[in-house]
Amino acid sequence: MTHPNSRDRLPQRAAEAQLIHMARFVAPAVAAHVEQTEQQRTLAEPSAKALREAGLFTLGTPRRHGGHGAGVRTAVDVCAELAAGCASSSWLVGIAYGAALFASQLPDAVRTEIWASDPDALLCGAANPSGTVTAVPGGLELGGRWPWISGIDHAAWVLLGIVREDRGRPERGLALVPASELAVADTWHMAGMRGTGSRTATAEQLFVPDERFVSFAEIAEGIGVRRHPGEARVVFPLSINLPLVGTGVGIARGALELVVRDLAGGKRSISPLHTHTADAAPHQLNIAQAATLIDSARLHVRRAADEIDEAAREGRRPDLETRARLRMDGSHAMRCARDAVSLLLDTAGASSFSDDSALQRAWRDIGTASRHAALSVETSRELYGRVLLGRPLPHTDVV
CATH class of the missing domain: 1.10.540.10 (Acyl-CoA dehydrogenase/oxidase, N-terminal domain)
Incomplete structure (x- = not known):
């Protein structure tokens, strides 16, 4: 039908x-x-x-x-x-x-x-609340530091995570500011994902009009479809996090292609039992397991994305158990991708850790990306387990 x-x-x-x-x-x-x-x-x-x-x-x-x-x-x-x-x-x-x-x-x-003036404008941001927030007539005044803002060097606008007071209660959300109004500190010195330029933004007495603030609660409740009928609903925070899992899947898939090409091309074995690495059963099993892990990652993240897209088109928010499962899907997929790269390096050997090796870069990148707070397997497991067992969760708009 x-x-x-x-x-x-x-x-x-x-x-x-x-x-x-x-x-x-x-x-x-x-x-x-x-x-x-x-x-x-x-x-x-x-x-x-x-x-x-x-x-x-x-x-x-x-x-x-x-x-x-x-x-x-x-x-x-x-x-x-x-x-x-x-x-x-x-x-x-x-x-x-x-x-x-x-x-x-x-x-x-x-x-x-x-x-209106730049349809190609790149936006970025930091969702974790930071800085200081002071209510002033017509808006908010911000100051402080917001670390780990990927892409800020190329951005036209930046979303800053803040907590403001709403009728005496803390309210988490995002304030939109022009990138030109922020200072940027060069703080991004990491083992992996080095090219993301995830530097620190700083501000002092930066005014943000009220209309440039949106709370996480409003996003979760569907403010976007109320303001803009006909657009798909954002399923917060899953709509935002899952594309980053796609990065992990792509890293692992690229690593698999490199190792398979190397072994199928006749890489000689260091084992006295085989002339070529591809003839060794343990390495054949590693390749098969890595490929299956990558398939598992891809299947989990695509299933989650499809469910989110369906809910978004229908303008609804999935129930709590479904959201917890979908978050688990994303975290599990990223962990599968990381485990696949580890297996591939076992087969590729110590030479893969040289500075000029693409596999070494994949290892560093997946090791860093997979530990992003939004993709934590440990947190996702606890949330999903609590929901399945009927245990209470603290009030939060980010599940």
Whole structure:
């Protein structure tokens, strides 16, 4: 039976398939500059230009403002394609997607301010609350530091996580500010995901009008579809987090392709039992297990994305148990991707840890990305277990 809205979605589906094709086309271009991106600890300008010209920074920008308004499944697949070439490029596309979804919840006047003059504007942000917040007439005054803002070097607008007082109660949310009004401290010195440029933003007595603030509670309750009828609902926070899992899946898939190519190409074994590594049963099993782990990761994250997209189109928020399961899907997928890379390095051997090895970069990148707080397996397991067992959760809008 045909879904009543399926005919309306056909053009959008074709457009989203084209986005995945474009990501596949752009991946070699960003891969060509991956070393420059790492050395600079921010996205190399040729890579940023390629992503911008391909329209991949505007996956989440509403279509009525010149973007793609893509679903989460498309964002996941786009990020997976890009990550095989450059994990940092992929991560920033995922960050831009999530930030655009956040900004799309704001009033029309603010959305016009963001995108009317630059439909290709890249947005980024830090959801964790930081800094100081003072209520002033007409808005808020911010000060302090917001660390780990991926993509801030290339952003036009930044979303800052804050806590403001609402009728005497703390209210978590995001304040939108022009990137030009922030100072940026070069604090990003990490083992992996070096090219994301996740630096620290600082501000002093920065005024933010009330209309540029949106609370997490409002997003969870569906303020976006009330303000902008006809747009898909953002399922917070899952819509924002899952594309980052796509990055992990892409890293692992790229590592698998490298190791299989090396072994199938005749890599000689260091074992006295075999001439070629590909003939050794333990390594055959490692390859098979790694491939299965990557398939598991892909299946879990795609299932979660499909469920979120369906709920978003229908304008509903999944129930708590479903949200907890979907969060577990994303965290489990990222852990499967990390475990796959570890197995592949067991087979590839110690030479893979040289500084000029793409596998070493994959190991560092997946090790860093998979430990992002939003993708923590430990937290997701506890949340899901509590929900399944009927144990209480603290009041929160981020599950």
